[in-house]
Amino acid sequence: MKINRLLNNNVVVVKEGEEEIIVMGSGIAFGKRKNDIISPDKIEKVFVMKDKVEYEKFTQIIDQLPEEHIALAEEIITYAEKVLKTKLHEHVHVALTDHVSFAIERKKQGFQLKNKLLNEIRVLYSAEYEIGLWALQFINDKLEVQLPEDEAGHIALHLHTAKLNTYTMDETVSTTVLVNELIQKIESKLGVKVEEDSISYQRLMTHLNFALRRVSEGKPFDDVDHDMNELVKEKHKSAYNTAVELGHYLLESYEYVLPPSELVYLTLHIQRIQRNNGEEV
Template identity: 75%
Template sequence: MRINRVLNNNVVVVKEGDEEIIVMGSGIAFGKRKNDIISTDKIEKVFVMKDEREYEKFTQIIDQLPEAHIILAEEIITQAENELKTKLNEHIHVALTDHISFAIERFKQGYQIHNKLLNEIRVLYSTEFEIGLWAIRHIEKQIGIRLPEDEAGHIALHLHTAKVNSTSMNQAINTTALLNELIELIEEKLDVKVEQESISYQRLLTHLNFALRRVAEGEAFQDVDEDMHQLVKEKHHIAYNVAVELANYLAEVHQYDLPPSELVYLTLHIQRIQRTKIDEVGQ
């Protein structure tokens, strides 16, 4: 491979036909200049950025951010692609690198990193969250800085939205924030603190997430016969009333219209949360 452009000591651009390829490796460009040949045994990562705007942003980041932060971000991206078994959107090279560097600098300056949506992210994007935890350990190992677990949630969102056919970052954050609102509403109506490590919480959150997605994408919901609906309504009337309030809130505030059948499933999930409170009172 022959160098077309040196970005820094660890990153070069080579050209194959009309395509510019980014090649990374420790010290791969040290003492090199345009048209020099690079040693293949120094190559650690190769990728293409077909979007010219993303390519320009990436080259700017390389000029502006510490090399150590760029290398860390690329190592996290490689780990994520291996774990998720998919190529991530090329924007991740810009977005995650910028985010990682900013998080490290904020931490050095003593700013607290807080992620209000951490528990929801942990459940909804569990694989990405585990990669986020790996990233925190990796950052500590490489540069001696231990970012808080909250940061694993931020990294997880970046990875989730970089998957092919995934939602945008704004959509993912908005949906996760809405789910957080719904959990808080349930806690308020039942006068209970939901145990966020419990299976009941995880099942409720996952169900709500899929319900919102079905509404947004116009997918059909599973029908429930009227007898079953009436039975659940009478047997679990407190949980059912909370489910109705949730449905009204979604319709009035967020324009999500849940079908009547969904009230049955929501009631059963909410009842499990209520059951936890009853069990605690009885002890």
């Protein structure tokens, strides 16, 4: 491989045909110039950024951010792809690198941003969250900078949205916020606090997340037998009325339509919460 462009001591661009390939490795470009040959044993990572806009953003980040921060982010991305067993969207090289570097700088300056969606992220994106925790320990091991657990949540969101064919960061955050809002409405209606580490909380949150995804994508829901529908409505009137209220709220505020079958499933989740809190069902 011949160097087409030097980005820093650890990152170069090579060209194969019309395709520009980013090659990374510790000291891979030290003392090198354009058209010099790269030593294969120096290569640690190779990837292609086909989106020209993302490519330019990445080269700008490399110019602006500390090399050690870039290396850390790339290690996290490599680890995430291995654990998740999927190739992450190329945008993650820009978004996650920028976020990790900014988080490290904030910590050094004594600033800390709370992640208000941490509990939701921990449940909805558990695999990505565990990688986020690994990333915090990895950063601390390398730089002796202990980032707060809130950052594991932020990293998880970046990884989740970077999965190929998944949602944008805005869509992911919006859905997570709405799930949190609906749970608060259920708690307010029932006059209870759902324990965040309970199975009921995790099941309800996961169900709401998938339901909202299906509604937003226009995907069909599973049908419920008519007799089962009527039985649930009659046996768990209070829970069903709460589910109906949530359905009205989603329709009026977001134009989301929950089908009757979904109201039944939601009723069963709400009923379980009532039962666990010793209320009449």
